[in-house]
């Protein structure tokens with residue numbers, strides 16, 4: 001197994017970059033560490049499409065709207081390096097804050113066409129501007145050809161696609177499917193903070209999403225009724241507290257809010273977004289609940 005290169009300074013990055021063969025395609029996987037199979041699947045996808053695979057580990061302060069969440073974010077560098085190495089990642093960039101934020105940790109303001117204001121953006125003010133800032137900076141520093149992002153953070157993929165558009169189409173953004181535990185729970189670094197009991201009940205989030213998909217496949221359901229049933233599934237047992245269930249047109253991310261309108265009567269596929277708390281731990285998940293748009297006869 002080839003040893004992974006840990007790059008901690010911009011000077012080291014320049015040295016690494018100049019050691020690469022001319023024209024080598026770089027695939028990039030940005031992460032905040034505490035890696036699991038969801039992250040490693042992104043590395044594997046990048047491995048299959050590029051000459052060099054580079055990951056980054058950096059817990060970005062400007063995307064946390066809750067300081068306690070930032071403080072509690074798990075760190076596990078030793079294991080992360082082994083895990084990345086095991087899937088053939090060539091190098092990992094672990095920058096210092098001053099490399100990312102030479103003028104201090106403040107988010108820039110991007111024209112995100114409202115993508116940062118709706119859904120998860122409305123629940124976490126400032127979050128997506130923080131994400132856009134760190135990713136844009138990493139793209140500037142590393143100049144990858146392609147960058148890999150998980151659809152677990154579906155709205156984030158849309159935001160990053162917009163950032164790439166603002167950068168003139170570079171790098172190519174590759175969305176990758178959600179990796180789940182056997183019981184359906186979406187893998188997340190935050191799952192490590194769950195108690196055994198919370199962990200046992202956490203799959204109810206995906207159960208509710210699958211229920212919505214199955215329900216909508218067999219008969220028309222208005223949004224209000226579906227949300228009521230999904231809440232019941234998520235909160236059963238009393239270990240999860242629902243924060244939000246939202247729906248949006250899956251391509252344009254236009255929120256779907258009419259409580260009475262049947263969800264299978266929209267012209268585009270529909271994506272559902274759930275956030276819930278297990279104690280202090282905020283969990284999110286998302287799923288395509290209507291596969292194809294409805295065209296009126």
Ligand code: AMP
Pocket residue numbers: 030031032033038039041042148149150151152153176177178179180186187188189
């Ligand atoms: P994070 O370390 O949480 O910032 O995540 C880094 C990248 O991994 C993001 O593109 C996430 O969407 C992606 N990711 C996290 N969890 C999963 C998962 N369960 N399946 C697929 N991608 C994931």
